[in-house]
Amino acid sequence: MTGNSAAPSPGLEGLLQAAREGGAAGARPVEKWNPPYCGDIGMAIRRDGTWTYQGSPIGRIGLVKLFASILRKDADGRTYLVTPAEKVDVAVEDAPFLAVEMAVEGEGAAQRLTFRTNLDDVVTVDAEHPLRFERSGPDGGLKPYVQVRGRLEALCTRAVYAELVDLAVDRAEGSDEVGVWSSGTWFTMTLER
Template sequence: MRYSPDMPMRTLPDLTGLSLGEIARLAESAQLPPVESWQPAHCGSSGMRIARDGTWFHEGSPIGRPAMVALFSTLLRREEDGRHVLVTPVEKLDIDVELAPFTAVEMTSDGSGRDRRLAFRLNTGDLVVAGPTRPIRIEDGEDGPVPLLRVRGELDALIARPVYYELAELAIADGGDPAGVWSDGAFFPITGGDR
């Protein structure tokens, strides 16, 4: 994967000044490469790793440019066997992912109860509105609950601890049984998967 100065770079949006409708429009208008339709030959390893905290590494060193991380994130795909790969029309390279390739670092809520919509900003600047095709789920991990948000395809974002606490506060305020949150017409329990 070669970087070109002609490749578009994204700026990270600030959710505090946007309505949820504006956030949803931004999320839907994101133009991503058609990585699901590209079927190049496997070429080996990219030498890249995404740590549990969302930090991207190349050959052991952190990638310090957020714009590069954002660019590479648009080329991610998860294969049927669970491997993560970076894909272009001419090559496919393995990338090691410790937990999830994205991290949900900010959340905004609009409405309440069944009429609520939740939007998340990822560490890559992407915007995701949780709903039927982008569910929130909680898996049981070795160190406790692992909150995840489906981003696209089979790719997930780890919901950062402060954002997870915000979700828990919303669920407690709603008082439902089981505890959970609504977003875009879908209900998401926020208890562990095996509990």
Template sequence: MPLTNPPPDAIAGLSLSEIAQMAADGRLPPVEKWDPDHCGDSGMRIAADGQWWHEGSPIGRAALVRLFSTVLRREPDGGHVLVTPVEKLSIAVEDAPFIAVEMESEGEGEARRLAFRTNVGDLVIAGPDRPLTIEDRGHGEHPYLRVRGGLDALVARPVYYELANLALDEKPGPDGRTGLWSDGAFFALEPQKEAGPA
């Protein structure tokens, strides 16, 4: 479970056990349990670079963005809303709502654990319920990390390069692709190889 009110802005120097405990202690509003009527559009947008906007102006207060991020939910139709117990407002999301901006690794091979911090302060350990994927969402293949409840983070380029460097030192995964293990799950960092002619 992600933590949306992180104590420091960085996770460098923390052990994965400390990060896991911080994530486990995180408390988020139960947005999945709220079902108010849709009240319209929020006038807000999350740009592909992770910047939050309201009516054409960037939201500069990090604390306000963090607050809004805790009531963000992805709907079954793929749209995004800001939801409270009494109202639900649409919000435009150009790509993923979050950016994974920092990564820490502990262990090697199948014992490795990877922890990430997002631009809004979520702390996430990649694993079976929080996969790392390479996807093409209409603008080329990019790495994504599941944060919570259908909400993903685009993995920032420098963080992806860190992952790729770690993966190059590891043995290929069960399917022969280059990737990394985290929390008992293997995540390929390259697309599925196409089978050749029979």
């Protein structure tokens, strides 16, 4: 045996072990971790929210939630699974989460919109957790996203988007700007063409 202490190559088992050791359930403090980049192990999140490993769907929701707890999107736009010891790529087709349910409290500027994701994250839209709208392809429709944590977003499902459209109001009487209020903050649905 030599004195070489090179870390073993990253893999699913190593990530699982590190995630389990990361503490209580829920999101881990991944923004504080700065491990070395260890490459691509074949982890991906499809547009429909399905997580895959080397092309095969991960069927256990508990396992997916564990991986989601160590997910981070960096300023370079890339998404990673991050533990204190390693960082590996995750290919994300659209957004890592789906907003599958919305609750509405109050009305007008005092209205509060709260979303639940497909992985049971719950987030109330406010200045720190904004709602944004992006054009979707050639049809010019809109895709709404809500910031869940860090730079990670949830794409609203069609049903949730329909609920948002029902809540849309003019910003002011006679205004061409349409959008929704949440937690005293205005989120416009009117995009420049």
